[in-house]
Amino acid sequence: MIDDLLKCDHHGRMPGDQRRAQILQSAFDLFSQKGFSGTTTKDIARRSGVSEAMVFKHFSSKDELYAAILEAKKCSEGLHKYPWESNEPMLAAMEAKDDLGVFYHFARQALEKHQADVAFMRLLFYSALEEHELAERFFGEFVHEIYRFLGNYIAKRQADGAFRKIDPRIVVRSFLGMLLHHSLNNILWDRKRKILDIDNETAAKSFAEMILRGAAAVPFTAAT
Amino acid sequence: MIDDLLKCDHHGRMPGDQRRAQILQSAFDLFSQKGFSGTTTKDIARRSGVSEAMVFKHFSSKDELYAAILEAKKCSEGLHKYPWESNEPMLAAMEAKDDLGVFYHFARQALEKHQADVAFMRLLFYSALEEHELAERFFGEFVHEIYRFLGNYIAKRQADGAFRKIDPRIVVRSFLGMLLHHSLNNILWDRKRKILDIDNETAAKSFAEMILRGAAAVPFTAAT
DNA sequence: GCAGGGTGAGTAAGCACTTACTTAATGCGT
DNA sequence: ACGCATTAAGTAAGTGCTTACTCACCCTGC
Numbered sequence: 001m002i003d004d005l006l007k008c009d010h011h012g013r014m015p016g017d018q019r020r021a022q023i024l025q026s027a028f029d030l031f032s033q034k035g036f037s038g039t040t041t042k043d044i045a046r047r048s049g050v051s052e053a054m055v056f057k058h059f060s061s062k063d064e065l066y067a068a069i070l071e072a073k074k075c076s077e078g079l080h081k082y083p084w085e086s087n088e089p090m091l092a093a094m095e096a097k098d099d100l101g102v103f104y105h106f107a108r109q110a111l112e113k114h115q116a117d118v119a120f121m122r123l124l125f126y127s128a129l130e131e132h133e134l135a136e137r138f139f140g141e142f143v144h145e146i147y148r149f150l151g152n153y154i155a156k157r158q159a160d161g162a163f164r165k166i167d168p169r170i171v172v173r174s175f176l177g178m179l180l181h182h183s184l185n186n187i188l189w190d191r192k193r194k195i196l197d198i199d200n201e202t203a204a205k206s207f208a209e210m211i212l213r214g215a216a217a218v219p220f221t222a223a224t
Numbered sequence: 225m226i227d228d229l230l231k232c233d234h235h236g237r238m239p240g241d242q243r244r245a246q247i248l249q250s251a252f253d254l255f256s257q258k259g260f261s262g263t264t265t266k267d268i269a270r271r272s273g274v275s276e277a278m279v280f281k282h283f284s285s286k287d288e289l290y291a292a293i294l295e296a297k298k299c300s301e302g303l304h305k306y307p308w309e310s311n312e313p314m315l316a317a318m319e320a321k322d323d324l325g326v327f328y329h330f331a332r333q334a335l336e337k338h339q340a341d342v343a344f345m346r347l348l349f350y351s352a353l354e355e356h357e358l359a360e361r362f363f364g365e366f367v368h369e370i371y372r373f374l375g376n377y378i379a380k381r382q383a384d385g386a387f388r389k390i391d392p393r394i395v396v397r398s399f400l401g402m403l404l405h406h407s408l409n410n411i412l413w414d415r416k417r418k419i420l421d422i423d424n425e426t427a428a429k430s431f432a433e434m435i436l437r438g439a440a441a442v443p444f445t446a447a448t
Numbered sequence: 449g450c451a452g453g454g455t456g457a458g459t460a461a462g463c464a465c466t467t468a469c470t471t472a473a474t475g476c477g478t
Numbered sequence: 479a480c481g482c483a484t485t486a487a488g489t490a491a492g493t494g495c496t497t498a499c500t501c502a503c504c505c506t507g508c
Contacts, residue, residue, distance in 0.1 A: 177405030214434035
């Protein structure tokens with residue numbers, strides 16, 4: 001996640017930066033599993049293979065450790081921050097006004113990301129419930145930008161006459177709802193996929209088609 | 225919630241049942257605010273206006289207190305458990321094969337319930353993250369039943385030729401996604417309604433129309 | 449030889465939970 | 479209507495353990 005080099009379960013000494021990253025990673029794993037108040041600094045130390053004192057040599061408090069995780073995540077996300085960054089197929093579809101393609105590739109990227117980063121999703125949920133200000137800001141900025149970006153595209157396509165008259169933010173909310181709820185089911189409530197077991201491609205395709213039919217001005221006919 | 229009589233901040237003695245209910249309510253409020261491990265038995269006692277020992281006279285452990293909350297909720301929900309119980313307009317719409325009415329009244333009831341019971345929603349989220357077995361069972365049964373009920377209706381309407389060929393569970397997932405995500409925004413991430421501020425009627429209407437256009441066999445035309 | 453990674457053994461406060469005890473209500477026989 | 483036993487509501491002050499956090503002091507590789 002943060003740094004793959006730290007995987008070596010090195011018994012002896014370790015450069016400071018590397019040990020710091022390892023502690024960060026251990027804390028991340030544990031916070032995402034058991035929440036902030038459900039995780040002890042002793043647990044974090046044990047998982048990092050060091051004494052508790054080392055944790056406090058790198059981070060002055062448990063709270064600071066939490067803040068450092070979010071800071072690290074914010075940076076490490078980098079180019080992959082939004083589902084349209086480094087998503088060439090989606091940007092190409094936007095250019096070509098291929099609405100189904102736009103929604104499909106957006107959905108695909110989002111679902112893959114949720115699946116690849118279950119721990120981070122859990123952490124975000126915990127911090128939303130615990131009302132950690134940093135997480136709230138993180139989520140606020142991120143979601144706001146998605147509404148802006150997708151909303152703009154929808155408004156433009158409404159002007160083209162492709163989409164019916166409806167508040168674009170409602171379309172975005174519906175679409176994100178499908179994606180997030182699907183991921184939430186897979187992460188939290190139905191991890192065994194007992195209710196619905198479909199792969200990301202099928203899900204992305206279904207949700208894209210659903211939202212497109214839902215928002216289209218003229219009856220939509222599937223390519224297949 | 226559990227019992228309104230307990231509102232009296234009665235300084236002196238109180239009948240056992242009443243005090244028990246009061247402690248249950250305090251614990252419910254605190255668990256939903258700060259999670260299970262974020263809440264102390266001392267907090268619960270203070271909020272109930274009694275000593276910690278009283279908490280343990282009524283409930284043998286913190287875990288049992290948690291279980292008692294879920295048990296109490298399970299019963300108190302009663303007739304209002306599912307969004308179609310005591311929802312005459314929706315059942316009437318089903319009878320009349322008024323698909324828009326079915327989705328609208330379902331959505332309306334669900335959104336109202338989420339809004340009225342924010343604390344319970346938070347508690348369910350916490351317990352999903354904390355993987356409390358009782359909460360998982362609670363959620364599993366509930367969601368499973370919703371998929372069965374709505375899925376059946378959709379399958380029947382597919383047989384009528386009203387809905388296109390698509391796995392009904394995907395339609396249900398899309399629809400529940402819209403509703404839950406909308407409530408989640410209002411409860412957790414966008415409590416100030418900065419991104420999207422619409423009332424439940426508008427939301428229910430929009431989502432119902434969206435899912436119906438998304439799933440309909442023939443192009444849907446709105447009544448308005 | 450010394451900077452910096454690393455620790456063992458703390459500390460004070462907080463945790464879930466218990467014990468030994470006091471106080472207020474409720475019968476109930478006379 | 480009274481005294482008195484019984485019971486239930488309530489608590490102060492613990493129990494042993496865990497928590498976040500500290501400090502004095504080792505090593506070891508360069």
